[in-house]
Amino acid sequence: MLLSFRVANHRSLRDEQQLLLTDPASDAWEEGEPCAEGTPLPVTGVFGPNASGKSNVLDALSFMARMIRWSFRESEPDSRIRRRPFALDPIHLARPSTYIVDLRIAEHRYTYGFSVDDTRVISEWLYLYRSNDREIVFERDGDDYSSETARDLIDMASVIDIAQNVLLLSVAARSRVKNEAIRSVYGWFSDRFAMKRSLDTADLRFRLSTSSKFNDELLSRLTELLSAADTGISHLEFRRSERTPEDSLLRKRERGELIFHHRGVETEHPLTLDDQSHGTLALLDIGLRALQALKHGWLLAIDELDGSLSPFLTARLIESFRDPEANPRHAQLVFTSHDTALLGHIRGTEVLRREEIWLVQKDESGCTELFPLSSYRPDEDENRMRRYLAGRYGAVPHIDDDLFAVALAIRDRNQVE
Structure with a gap:
């Protein structure tokens, strides 16, 4: 410390x-x-x-x-x-x-x-x-x-x-x-030691595409954080990309996409990272870093x-x-x-x-x-x-x-x- x-x-x-x-x-x-x-x-x-x-x-x-x-x-x-x-x-x-x-x-x-x-x-x-x-x-x-x-x-x-x-x-x-x-x-x-300055969407996109980070516990805690901020997001889902034989051969990390399920008039709507507001992305960025800091x-x-x-x-x-x-x-x-x-x-x-x-x-x-x-x-x-x-x-x-x-x-x- x-x-x-x-x-x-x-x-x-x-x-x-x-x-x-x-x-x-x-x-x-x-x-x-x-x-x-x-x-x-x-x-x-x-x-x-x-x-x-x-x-x-x-x-x-x-x-x-x-x-x-x-x-x-x-x-x-x-x-x-x-x-x-x-x-x-x-x-x-x-x-x-x-x-x-x-x-x-x-x-x-x-x-x-x-x-x-x-x-x-x-x-x-x-x-x-x-x-x-x-x-x-x-x-x-x-x-x-x-x-x-x-x-x-x-x-x-x-x-x-x-x-x-x-x-x-x-x-x-x-x-x-x-x-x-x-x-x-x-x-x-x-x-x-981790330093957080202004939001870097390219860096956030890279970190959100790595499936090794997203287990059920992390998704649940991020959902709670976003819900507390009244973002309209009901839950998060990580959709893993299919690994090709070349990925396995080169030992590349599994990748995927984080999906944001927003509450609509009658049903939920799955939206991508590009559909989120700057405020939601900033909150998600800090939330990820804070949860990692608390864990480690x-x-x-x-x-x-x-x-x-x-x-x-x-x-x-x-x-x-x-x-x-x-x-x-x-x-x-x-x-x-x-x-x-x-x-x-x-x-x-x-x-x-x-x-x-x-x-x-x-x-x-x-x-x-x-x-x-x-x-x-x-x-x-x-x-x-x-x-x-x-x-x-x-x-x-x-x-x-x-x-x-x-x-x-x-x-x-x-x-x-």
Whole structure:
């Protein structure tokens, strides 16, 4: 599980910002190091106005995952690292970008991080915690390596000329090195992290055509989800395509088509994916990812969750990640939103707890600041949505009403006739 993520010099995140996925009001963190008391949160929401930088928090975590998974395969020698440093200050274009995670995997905790500039990995490190004692799995400073617990890893690094733009973790995870810490951290990023941005219908169509995913239980749960959203869909059916001898010979996956049975005036009508609304497809996309995350214990990161789900459905999704029966493998949901309804109560139930809410705002220089709602002392009868809209927490846009009206005014009627 993800305990903490720190990032510096990524897009609008110029100075180091930290997102805690444990209660930030507890004493579980001291000087940026994880302590034993921190209980990971199943849900974390990041709120802020448009262009405040909230999406950049998840984008930075996604960039870190891409570097870990693909830097060894995709980076040509001497090629550039496709990072996005803070662009509003020329000084930071040349400064390194840094990414750090604190993870709890099985019974151990790990800290892994790296710093990169446009052409090389400047530093990289992996620490293992047994109780509160820190062990150095490896430390990298440019082309120099050191290790206390993985001597064979450093021997490998001295034999293999690891490119300057490739992470040691990415190379070591694919090598003969049998190190539990390396395999665990790499495996978390490759198998337990999923990022959801805007709807990609081509990707959704591909995932919906693979029959191995669709058993009766999954179809039933997706049907319940779509029915709860009042889509008019009574049930789903997966029609498998006939396999040809060539498919069997080449060991191709079974494929098919998902059929949506809609309620009509007198009978049901089977419709295809092309007949569904954008809202239904978006809901189906999130539903598939959420069910997979809950089943396998992933961290699911969703950017602009309010663009795909209504507040009521979002509240239901959040509650499913909190429910021990629905989430036995301790999956986590991290999302961004500017839907203020999620800061209050829906149908009499509090959607998010104080420790699950983070806020972002930009200063006059274009830098994003990330901070927890728990840093504000609660009122006796706190109305978070009202206080948020009133600017009591910051993280709201400063709109010039007159300038906004002028910008939208029709200046030449011939332009719209």
